[in-house]
Amino acid sequence: MNTTMKEGFDLAMMKGLKKWRLFSLLAALTIFLSGCGEEYLSTLTPAGQVGRDQFNLLLLASAIMTLVVIVVVIIYVVAIVKFRRKKVGENVIPKQVEGSHTLEVIWTVIPILLLIVLAIPTVIYTYKHADVSAMDHVDADGNKTAVTVNVTAKLYWWEFEYPDLGVVTAQELVVPTGEKVYFNLKAADVKHSFWIPAAGGKLDTNVENVNQFYLEFDNESAGLKDGVFYGKCAELCGPSHALMDFKVKTLNRDDFNAWVESAKTTEAVADGDLATQGEEIFNTSCIACHATSAAGTAGGVGPNLAAFGDRNRVAGFMEHSEENLKNWINDPQKYKPGNLMPQPEQLNNGEKFSEEQLDALAEYLMGLSIEK
Amino acid sequence: MSSIAQKKGFGATLWDYLTTVDHKKIAVMYLIAGGLFFVIGGIEAMLIRIQLAKPDNDFVSAGLFNEIITMHGTTMIFLAAMPLLFAFMNAVMPLQIGARDVAFPFLNSLGFWLFLFGGVFLNLSWFMGGAPDAGWTSYASLSLASPGHGIDFYAIGLQIAGAGTYIAGINFLVTIINMRAPGMTYMRMPLMTWTTFVASALILFAFPPLTIGLFFLILDRMFGGNFFDHTMGGNTIIWEHLFWIFGHPEVYILILPAFGIFSEIFAIFARKRLFGYSSMVFATVLIGFLGFMVWAHHMFTVGLGPTANAIFAVATMAIAVPTGMKIFNWLLTIWGGSIKVTTPMLYALGFIPSFVAGGVTGVMQGAAPLDYQLHDSYFIVAHFHYVIVGGVVLAILAALHLWWPLMFNQMLSETLGKWTFWFFFIGFHLTFFIQHFLGLMGMPRRVFTFGANQGWDLFNLISSIGAIFMAIGVVILVVNIIITVVKNVPVGNDPWGDGRTLEWAIPQPVPFYNFKQTPLVRGLDTFWIEKQEGNKEGMTYAEPISDIHMPNNSFVPFVMTLGLFIAGFGALYNGEKDWAVPVLVLGLAITFASMAVRSIKDDHGYHIHKEDLMNEKGGK
Numbered sequence: 007m008n009t010t011m012k013e014g015f016d017l018a019m020m021k022g023l024k025k026w027r028l029f030s031l032l033a034a035l036t037i038f039l040s041g042c043g044e045e046y047l048s049t050l051t052p053a054g055q056v057g058r059d060q061f062n063l064l065l066l067a068s069a070i071m072t073l074v075v076i077v078v079v080i081i082y083v084v085a086i087v088k089f090r091r092k093k094v095g096e097n098v099i100p101k102q103v104e105g106s107h108t109l110e111v112i113w114t115v116i117p118i119l120l121l122i123v124l125a126i127p128t129v130i131y132t133y134k135h136a137d138v139s140a141m142d143h144v145d146a147d148g149n150k151t152a153v154t155v156n157v158t159a160k161l162y163w164w165e166f167e168y169p170d171l172g173v174v175t176a177q178e179l180v181v182p183t184g185e186k187v188y189f190n191l192k193a194a195d196v197k198h199s200f201w202i203p204a205a206g207g208k209l210d211t212n213v214e215n216v217n218q219f220y221l222e223f224d225n226e227s228a229g230l231k232d233g234v235f236y237g238k239c240a241e242l243c244g245p246s247h248a249l250m251d252f253k254v255k256t257l258n259r260d261d262f263n264a265w266v267e268s269a270k271t272t273e274a275v276a277d278g279d280l281a282t283q284g285e286e287i288f289n290t291s292c293i294a295c296h297a298t299s300a301a302g303t304a305g306g307v308g309p310n311l312a313a314f315g316d317r318n319r320v321a322g323f324m325e326h327s328e329e330n331l332k333n334w335i336n337d338p339q340k341y342k343p344g345n346l347m348p349q350p351e352q353l354n355n356g357e358k359f360s361e362e363q364l365d366a367l368a369e370y371l372m373g374l375s376i377e378k
Numbered sequence: 379m380s381s382i383a384q385k386k387g388f389g390a391t392l393w394d395y396l397t398t399v400d401h402k403k404i405a406v407m408y409l410i411a412g413g414l415f416f417v418i419g420g421i422e423a424m425l426i427r428i429q430l431a432k433p434d435n436d437f438v439s440a441g442l443f444n445e446i447i448t449m450h451g452t453t454m455i456f457l458a459a460m461p462l463l464f465a466f467m468n469a470v471m472p473l474q475i476g477a478r479d480v481a482f483p484f485l486n487s488l489g490f491w492l493f494l495f496g497g498v499f500l501n502l503s504w505f506m507g508g509a510p511d512a513g514w515t516s517y518a519s520l521s522l523a524s525p526g527h528g529i530d531f532y533a534i535g536l537q538i539a540g541a542g543t544y545i546a547g548i549n550f551l552v553t554i555i556n557m558r559a560p561g562m563t564y565m566r567m568p569l570m571t572w573t574t575f576v577a578s579a580l581i582l583f584a585f586p587p588l589t590i591g592l593f594f595l596i597l598d599r600m601f602g603g604n605f606f607d608h609t610m611g612g613n614t615i616i617w618e619h620l621f622w623i624f625g626h627p628e629v630y631i632l633i634l635p636a637f638g639i640f641s642e643i644f645a646i647f648a649r650k651r652l653f654g655y656s657s658m659v660f661a662t663v664l665i666g667f668l669g670f671m672v673w674a675h676h677m678f679t680v681g682l683g684p685t686a687n688a689i690f691a692v693a694t695m696a697i698a699v700p701t702g703m704k705i706f707n708w709l710l711t712i713w714g715g716s717i718k719v720t721t722p723m724l725y726a727l728g729f730i731p732s733f734v735a736g737g738v739t740g741v742m743q744g745a746a747p748l749d750y751q752l753h754d755s756y757f758i759v760a761h762f763h764y765v766i767v768g769g770v771v772l773a774i775l776a777a778l779h780l781w782w783p784l785m786f787n788q789m790l791s792e793t794l795g796k797w798t799f800w801f802f803f804i805g806f807h808l809t810f811f812i813q814h815f816l817g818l819m820g821m822p823r824r825v826f827t828f829g830a831n832q833g834w835d836l837f838n839l840i841s842s843i844g845a846i847f848m849a850i851g852v853v854i855l856v857v858n859i860i861i862t863v864v865k866n867v868p869v870g871n872d873p874w875g876d877g878r879t880l881e882w883a884i885p886q887p888v889p890f891y892n893f894k895q896t897p898l899v900r901g902l903d904t905f906w907i908e909k910q911e912g913n914k915e916g917m918t919y920a921e922p923i924s925d926i927h928m929p930n931n932s933f934v935p936f937v938m939t940l941g942l943f944i945a946g947f948g949a950l951y952n953g954e955k956d957w958a959v960p961v962l963v964l965g966l967a968i969t970f971a972s973m974a975v976r977s978i979k980d981d982h983g984y985h986i987h988k989e990d991l992m993n994e995k996g997g998k
Contacts, residue, residue, distance in 0.1 A: 023838070042815050042833075043815075043818065043819030043820060043833050044819070044833040047819065047820040047832055047833065048818065048820050048833070049751045049818050049819070049820060050818050050819065053900065057751075059747065060747050060748050060750060060751050063745055063747055063748040064748055064751070064818075067741065067742040067745055067748060068742070071738035071739075071741060071742065073710060074702075074734070074738060075731075075734055075735070078705060078706075078709070078730070078731070078734050079731065081706075081709045081713070082709055082730055082731065085709060085712045085713045085717075086712070086717065086727065089712060089713065089714060089715050089716065090716075090717050090718075090719070091649075091650070091716045091717055091718045094715075094716040094717075095716075095764055098716055099649065099716075100648070100649055100650045100714055100715045100716050101650075101714065102650060102651040103650070103651065103653060103710075103714065104651065104653075104654075104655070105653055105654035105655065105656070105657060105707075105710075106653075106654070106710075108708070108712065109654075109809070110654060110657050110703070113702060113703060113706040114699060114702075114703060117698060117699050117702045118699055121695045121696070121698060121699070122696065124745060125691070125692050125695055125745075126696075127745075128688070128691050128692070128745040128746060128747065128748075129688045129691070129692070130742075130753055131746075131747035131752070132684045132687050132688045132691065132746045132747055133684045133688070134747075135684075135747050135750070136687075137684075170535075171540060189392060191681075193519070195519075195523065196519040196520045196523050197517055197519045197614065199521065199679060199754060201754075201822065203751065203755075203819075203820035204820070206750065206751070207679070207747065207748075207749070207750020207751045207753070208679050208750055208753065208754065209679055209681060209750070210679050210680050210681060212614065212615065212680065212681065213519045213608050213614055214608040214613055214614065214615070216680065217681035229586070236820065236832070238756065238820065238822050239822070240679075240753070240754040240822045240823075241517070241754060242444070242517070242520060242824040243511045244444075244520065244523070245439075245440035245441040245443075245444060245511075245826070247444075247745050247822075247824060247825065247826075248440070248822075248824075248825030248826045248827050248828065249440075249827075251829075293793075307736060316737065319995045341442045343439065343441060344440070344441070364996060374593035
């Protein structure tokens with residue numbers, strides 16, 4: 007190494023060390039990052055242990071990488087400032103340095119050490135987040151201790167079955183807080199991917215096998231903006247991939263048990279004349295695909311509507327209003343291109359539903375609830 | 379060869395290019411075709427950013443949006459980035475090693491026409507019922523379910539273009555192994571040649587999995603193959619593996635030549651030998667090797683199991699080490715040098731921070747549990763644009779300015795070049811930096827629209843504004859090219875003044891036989907050595923002037939490719955149109971017949987005689 011280079015390097019290293027205070031860096035990163043995004047949707051505001059582990063890994067990785075970037079930038083800036091031809095002189099031929107073994111060793115060994123620091127938690131969390139062994143634990147009575155949800159992704163909606171509880175629902179996942187919730191994931195048509203950003207990373211729903219993982223939620227979702235966490239499909243699955251949203255409602259264990267009980271026992275009832283009229287239309291045109299009782303198993307052609315009135319969205323993404331519901335029923339292709347719900351003409355003797363029919367249907371559907 | 383020097387009419391020029399086997403002319407054709415596809419891919423990018431500029435936008439429909447993103451990715455990777463790199467490999471590499479052409483000039487031509495016809499075939503889908511819409515990765519369950527012929531255009535078009543790439547790769551490998559001038563040992567090869575060599579080796583091993591995958595897809599979609607149909611015992615995950623066993627090395631096929639380009643630029647414009655040459659070569663080879671060990675990091679969320687994920691996570695992180703070596707070697711190359719900030723150097727200096735940013739986010743995604751969050755979100759979109767635009771595209775733009783004088787004996791305007799750089803560079807960071815945060819804030823990729831008030835509105839708008847800056851940069855570049863071509867001021871060899879390698883020693887315009895006498899290479903940066911020793915000619919020769927053996931031009935590669943192009947339509951409409959099978963047979967017959975012509979007809983080429991060479995002072 008020639009002397010100019012060494013001097014410059016020492017200078018660079020000193021500056022680098024001064025700037026590098028890992029803890030203040032981490033703290034600053036945490037504050038900066040958690041300022042980003044919405045609590046119900048952002049990976050930067052983790053809602054449970056899995057998301058928190060992954061967020062911590064993000065912080066660690068960011069800190070290490072920031073360090074690397076700072077070192078590179080310092081050398082880079084100093085080099086550009088110091089060694090411009092204007093400064094060096096137009097006709098100067100610089101010394102043709104071949105290289106330096108010492109430096110090569112330094113910038114091979116230090117990155118390896120930094121990567122080991124990152125690799126250890128990476129491997130630990132990889133195993134931890136794939137550990138679903140407690141899924142099948144049973145208590146003294148032979149009942150499963152953990153809640154398991156079978157998720158089936160379909161074009162473009164989500165079916166959630168609770169096989170041990172005998173309940174099935176769609177579009178809105180309901181889970182208890184403060185415990186691991188296990189998921190069996192599968193796709194019914196093409197590949198999708200199940201992602202609740204605030205709760206933790208995604209896992210694909212493949213067409214040929216069941217994938218398993220777990221998530222945790224610390225708090226009830228009632229305090230959030232819409233009272234729910236947002237879930238997304240993260241794998242391109244066709245034209246309406248962007249609209250394949252779902253919502254997650256988290257309840258404490260007692261409320262969750264009550265919800266399950268209610269779901270198993272509630273019968274769909276039409277309340278009032280208009281709703282009864284709606285029920286009749288529903289029973290001729292819709293019931294072949296849509297169930298109205300939450301007691302049962304998965305495999306619905308269309309989303310289970312037992313809890314429709316409790317939902318946060320129409321068709322998974324539109325504001326939950328009668329207006330949107332009527333628009334949706336009368337032209338599903340317009341709102342969610344490529345979805346498999348028949349157009350009204352196919353259900354209603356070749357005609358669109360009339361305004362009266364739509365009012366009746368909306369009245370009936372909005373009345374379907376298991377939370378009342 | 380005085381007839382060559384005469385001014386030719388348009389028809390004669392066209393025929394010359396249709397039949398040429400000269401690596402320099404093929405380079406020009408790669409440059410033009412790749413440039414056109416780059417503009418098309420860029421327009422598609424602009425449509426994407428217009429659609430996503432505001433929430434709930436209806437500028438394009440959902441289905442059309444998926445076609446646009448698919449074609450944007452496919453076009454940019456296969457039809458823009460790779461061919462543009464091939465343009466520079468073709469133009470520069472044979473000159474750098476002191477060769478008169480590539481090893482197989484005929485195959486070089488064939489490779490180009492296959493790429494072009496494949497690209498045209500793919501893009502015709504826009505006018506024939508709709509483009510492919512399953513993403514550039516074309517995952518099997520969706521690509522099998524996709525209606526219409528879009529995916530068929532994708533599979534057949536890429537198969538034809540891919541064959542061209544494969545042929546080009548083999549050709550470069552054989553050229554570098556066999557055709558180096560005396561004294562040009564492996565450890566004296568310029569980095570551009572080294573990276574061409576390693577990238578070509580990657581092509582050799584990476585393209586067969588893609589070819590197999592595409593054949594399976596073609597058979598599944600057109601001939602009832604059931605390789606990926608899980609209801610018939612097939613498996614869609616196999617496609618993902620085949621695609622990424624190709625797809626990950628593909629990333630290095632693109633980035634390694636970019637590294638080569640920047641290695642040349644740093645040495646030239648810092649007026650200093652590349653720091654740590656041998657470790658740079660070692661790092662290139664190591665990156666190429668490790669590039670095959672990490673494909674499953676694209677599949678962390680597929681459900682491979684923790685052991686597979688952990689192994690691929692650690693292997694992925696390991697690639698950061700040789701890449702870091704390269705970054706530091708570049709920094710130490712300019713350290714203690716004499717830096718002149720020309721347009722190519724500006725790109726090289728812009729590349730360092732951009733690529734480091736792309737590299738570190740790559741390591742972050744290598745951490746598998748973190749990737750569960752980042753995968754298929756806008757974070758990954760930001761990451762791969764940082765490496766591909768911040769690495770490959772900046773390298774292509776730098777190379778365009780650097781080697782334009784070599785290819786055309788003209789100099790692009792430095793002023794306009796710098797304007798292009800600043801617009802493109804600022805626009806690039808404006809567009810993509812913020813997308814990291816969109817991803818972290820829960821925005822999935824490949825969404826045709828997004829609902830308002832999810833916290834994404836402002837960042838998407840900023841991203842779209844950045845895209846406008848990039849577009850302005852490209853427009854200035856086009857203007858620059860037009861002005862330069864119209865002015866047509868010859869600049870001679872070594873216009874940058876500090877050229878170090880053989881391509882700058884050759885007289886301008888480069889004679890069609892390249893070197894009148896094969897040069898003798900006396901060390902790394904051979905032209906630099908000769909200049910330092912006061913050799914006015916810039917070359918020491920390894921042989922006296924003697925007859926040069928040259929290959930004849932041939933129209934056969936064009937016809938051979940045309941046959942495959944025609945056969946493609948037959949396969950595509952199989953079972954749907956009556957004419958499909960006859961067209962398929964006809965197309966294949968044309969291809970096989972031209973193969974037969976090539977095999978049976980003896981073509982010994984011709985000789986340029988010593989006397990003619992003596993009379994010539996370079997020139998065409």
